[in-house]
Amino acid sequence: MSTSPRSGLLAQLDTQPRVRDFLARAVATGRTSHAYLFVGAPGSGKLDAAWALAQALLCDEGGCGACDACVRVARHTHPDVHLFQPESATGYLIAQVRDLLEDVALAPIRGARKVYIIDRAEQLRSNSANALLKTLEEPPAHTTFILLGTSTDVMLSTIVSRCQCVPFRMLSTDESAEAVAHATGLALARCRMAVAVAGSPARAIEFLKSAERQEARRQMLRAVDALPHADEADILLSAKDLMGAIRAPLADVKSTQQAVLERDADYLSRGALKQLEERNKRELTARERSGIMEALASVRVLLRDVLMSLEGVADGVVDEDAADIVARLAAVTTTSGVVCALDAVSDAERRIARNITPQLTIEVMLFDIRKALVCL
Numbered sequence: 241m242s243t244s245p246r247s248g249l250l251a252q253l254d255t256q257p258r259v260r261d262f263l264a265r266a267v268a269t270g271r272t273s274h275a276y277l278f279v280g281a282p283g284s285g286k287l288d289a290a291w292a293l294a295q296a297l298l299c300d301e302g303g304c305g306a307c308d309a310c311v312r313v314a315r316h317t318h319p320d321v322h323l324f325q326p327e328s329a330t331g332y333l334i335a336q337v338r339d340l341l342e343d344v345a346l347a348p349i350r351g352a353r354k355v356y357i358i359d360r361a362e363q364l365r366s367n368s369a370n371a372l373l374k375t376l377e378e379p380p381a382h383t384t385f386i387l388l389g390t391s392t393d394v395m396l397s398t399i400v401s402r403c404q405c406v407p408f409r410m411l412s413t414d415e416s417a418e419a420v421a422h423a424t425g426l427a428l429a430r431c432r433m434a435v436a437v438a439g440s441p442a443r444a445i446e447f448l449k450s451a452e453r454q455e456a457r458r459q460m461l462r463a464v465d466a467l468p469h470a471d472e473a474d475i476l477l478s479a480k481d482l483m484g485a486i487r488a489p490l491a492d493v494k495s496t497q498q499a500v501l502e503r504d505a506d507y508l509s510r511g512a513l514k515q516l517e518e519r520n521k522r523e524l525t526a527r528e529r530s531g532i533m534e535a536l537a538s539v540r541v542l543l544r545d546v547l548m549s550l551e552g553v554a555d556g557v558v559d560e561d562a563a564d565i566v567a568r569l570a571a572v573t574t575t576s577g578v579v580c581a582l583d584a585v586s587d588a589e590r591r592i593a594r595n596i597t598p599q600l601t602i603e604v605m606l607f608d609i610r611k612a613l614v615c616l
């Protein structure tokens with residue numbers, strides 16, 4: 241148990257070697273903390289590391305990558321690992337923290353340990369944070385909290401002081417792309433695009449494995465490509481089709497959820513079952529939202545490439561596979577047009593964060609981009 245085999249997620253954290261070695265040592269010597277705070281810039285791989293640590297903690301071999309527990313954690317279907325993300329635009333809901341605390345009080349379902357990953361912990365504000373503090377300080381045995389945040393400066397000091405801080409170094413896009421290329425064996429250019437669209441190395445690897453997510457991106461690019469010649473009916477139809485493409489990967493999530501639900505139905509009380517169903521519903525909403533954010537990121541990357549092309553900066557181009565679309569758009573617009581179009585993407589991101597209907601958000605964005613690109 242002293243060294244984890246290469247197949248485990250923790251051993252694969254090549255972009256953060258210090259974090260990897262530090263956590264691997266803690267797991268190997270059985271001296272893990274009950275609460276970690278992973279701190280680093282977006283895209284530095286904190287969430288990847290959190291899943292990796294969860295896997296190492298739940299596996300009898302410290303993260304072999306092959307056993308039932310390891311496979312379940314890697315697929316995000318282990319019933320004793322819970323990922324929490326803020327469910328309102330302004331942060332964590334007090335009800336979410338209450339759910340979490342109720343769950344903490346229950347025994348593990350499958351493993352000997354429970355792991356709670358709390359993403360964007362800076363969004364735990366006084367109400368929701370206070371409820372959590374006591375548990376963070378004295379968690380039940382065999383419970384591990386992993387909080388993720390971009391900076392300790394923007395977090396409540398009462399939370400920071402109760403956790404062991406693990407700093408993550410910032411990664412350049414090239415470093416991330418190289419890590420993805422190393423893991424997948426795919427061409428560097430394709431990996432660079434995937435990192436730009438998906439955000440972190442691990443999410444890029446997932447993106448490259450998902451034909452549906454890549455198809456959603458292509459469809460998004462085609463929709464933007466068609467905009468200069470599109471009329472209103474075209475745009476409405478394309479927004480509708482895009483939502484279909486973005487939702488396509490959710491079918492897999494749904495069937496996995498259903499399988500877990502059926503499998504665990506015998507172990508769980510009626511209340512716990514209901515809680516699981518609620519959580520599944522929220523997971524679907526969160527997945528849909530991240531699919532939309534990914535589609536919006538695809539547009540942003542494309543428009544940046546158009547900008548690069550207009551400015552004559554050929555090296556910076558990310559969407560090599562969409563070079564024809566970039567050239568067509570560059571031919572009909574100007575630098576200021578693209579800058580306005582990028583603002584339309586930012587507006588759309590804000591609308592999604594404020595829970596505005598996705599389809600409406602995409603419609604508005606496409607209309608705004610068309611106007612920006614062609615009204616010179």
Ligand SMILES: [Zn+2]
Pocket residue numbers: 299300301302303304305306307308309310311
């Ligand atoms: Zn294992």
